[in-house]
Amino acid sequence: xxxxxxxxxxxxxxxxxxxxxxxxxxxxxxxxxxxxxxxxxxxxxxxxxxxxxxxxxxxxxxxxxxxxxxxxxxxxxxxxxxxxxxxxxxxxxxxxxxxxxxxxxxxxxxxxxxxxxxxxxxxxxxxxxxxxxxxxxxxxxxxxxxxxxxxxxxxxxxxxxxxxxxxxxxxxxxxxxxxxxxxxxxxxxxxxxxxxxxxxxxxxxxxxxxxxxxxxxxxxxxxxxxxxxxxxxxxxxxxxxxxxxxxxxxxxxxxxxxxxxxxxxxxxxxxxx
Ligand code: DGL
Numbered sequence: 001x002x003x004x005x006x007x008x009x010x011x012x013x014x015x016x017x018x019x020x021x022x023x024x025x026x027x028x029x030x031x032x033x034x035x036x037x038x039x040x041x042x043x044x045x046x047x048x049x050x051x052x053x054x055x056x057x058x059x060x061x062x063x064x065x066x067x068x069x070x071x072x073x074x075x076x077x078x079x080x081x082x083x084x085x086x087x088x089x090x091x092x093x094x095x096x097x098x099x100x101x102x103x104x105x106x107x108x109x110x111x112x113x114x115x116x117x118x119x120x121x122x123x124x125x126x127x128x129x130x131x132x133x134x135x136x137x138x139x140x141x142x143x144x145x146x147x148x149x150x151x152x153x154x155x156x157x158x159x160x161x162x163x164x165x166x167x168x169x170x171x172x173x174x175x176x177x178x179x180x181x182x183x184x185x186x187x188x189x190x191x192x193x194x195x196x197x198x199x200x201x202x203x204x205x206x207x208x209x210x211x212x213x214x215x216x217x218x219x220x221x222x223x224x225x226x227x228x229x230x231x232x233x234x235x236x237x238x239x240x241x242x243x244x245x246x247x248x249x250x251x252x253x254x255x256x257x258x259x260x261x262x263x264x265x266x267x268x269x270x271x272x273x
Contacts, residue, residue: 023050030058032202033090039228046244056253061135068097086110096141116199134199
């Protein structure tokens with residue numbers, strides 16, 4: 001008993017090594033989470049952000065759940081060791097596979113996970129037809145099934161998009177291959193959806209290309225803004241908002257300088273409407 005008590009105390013002391021100035025870590029399998037980071041920066045410009053993209057292991061979306069879980073826990077361990085004050089899992093796939101485990105592992109830390117913006121779609125179209133485009137892992141995980149059960153009146157079309165993340169990681173947002181893939185996936189839904197949920201954080205970077213195919217009759221929704229607002233609420237509640245000034249630091253497991261530069265470009269790119 002005394003030994004257990006000592007270990008517990010040490011662990012807790014270690015976990016609370018952050019202050020208001022400490023970074024908010026934002027994590028994704030690659031560059032996709034930058035679509036969430038830009039919402040965070042817009043809402044809370046005074047914060048210090050540490051963005052980590054695991055491009056060396058991307059895509060996560062066609063791996064086994066166990067593999068995604070292991071990669072996510074490994075990244076989280078590395079980030080928590082840097083005395084972060086919050087962890088934003090800016091990856092729907094990692095959230096689906098590992099958010100419960102993350103919260104168990106780091107009970108003292110603010111851990112926010114993005115998930116497909118189905119609630120937002122259901123609020124707007126309570127009896128509507130909604131497409132959810134996401135990775136295979138996100139769509140097959142129990143977490144998504146539970147989410148969908150909450151909206152029995154909404155007709156949900158599942159649209160997995162294998163190959164799309166790889167094209168976006170390679171900087172091919174507007175290439176012929178990307179446009180062809182999007183057409184193949186989405187032409188069958190033209191005029192048939194009230195909303196399309198972009199359930200992977202990479203997809204907002206091809207929002208313009210998707211809108212070109214689906215037209216004005218389909219609203220394109222994602223969870224980036226909601227995730228940023230939820231993060232602010234949690235920080236506010238614990239009096240952890242930073243008075244400023246803020247900063248953004250980008251890191252990537254691929255250690256590719258060009259990729260980091262592209263990350264910064266994506267962060268500053270104008271958002272398509
Ligand atoms: N950006 C991630 C998401 O939100 C997934 C990308 C991947 O497959 O690695 O789901």
